[in-house]
Amino acid sequence: MALETENSEVYAPPSQAESWVYFDGEFKQYKDVHLGLMTHALHYGTGCFEGIRGYWSETQRQMFLVLVEPHFRRLQQSAKIVRIELKYGIQEMTEATLEILRRNRFQEDVYIRPLAFKSSEEIGVRLHNLDDSFAIYTAPFGAYVDVENGIRCMVSSWRRVDDNAAPARAKITGIYINSALAKTEAMDNGFDEAIVLTHDGHVSEGSAENIFVVREDTLITPPESDNILEGVTRKVLMKLAREDLGLPVVERSLDRSELYVADEVFLCGTGAQVSPVIDIDRRIIGDGVVGPVTKALQDLYFDICKGRVEEKLDWLTPVY
């Protein structure tokens, strides 16, 4: 849809088919990339990916990509775990991302999806002796979950995958069946999001978000060894809470019932941003409204992502 912008230039983002993508070293239009039915990753989940956000600032007429380097570093780690050869370094992947965004000329918030996968078209479950491909796709993207009014969650009946079964530390495509089962169960039951427990019954994370609880002004979040994805947002929020808000942050295993008695709970992630939780398993969290610690962190996070905090501009990569 074409929109008249302030300086009366008409903004018309490309359609998905016309949009530019990066695929195995070349810039192509989405409609010109074709993958075969037998693509290994489609059958066996043998891929790994990232999700990066770009925020459009209308006042600065600029797009800021958030924490690009840590995302590509995590992609390298995921690829190492599933033995996918990434042919490009962080710099090349970043430059390719910037180039496709410039070609797509987006002037709104976007999502960036780098994907590395086993692309051989053959049968046989394994990781070795297969070709690897790498792609980057971008698309306009608004809020993933409600970040203003708070969301309602259920503790899922599905358990989080264990490191010794399928390592959650790696952002592996196949592992997302675990998240998809939990998310759909939650939505089918009238909730907005799922919270998933580890096999020993401790809180792990949301279907696509890390989790924090606030108890007596201390933030508590499950440790990396509780089968969480090592979230980029989780890591920066811990730092902001400690250094900018002066609040203690503890990484420790969390019991399910601690969720119910917490003063505040929020989920976080590139997609979810800082997402307040106001109800879990039909127990109202705190006062049932967005709590002060969550709100302070959320405001700070958005201000930084939108380029409004001078001292934190190192989080951002400008596109234009």
Ligand code: PMP
């Ligand atoms: N956990 C899971 C399972 C996720 O999919 C995500 C989203 N990438 C997160 C946590 C949050 O990670 P990040 O802050 O790096 O986006």
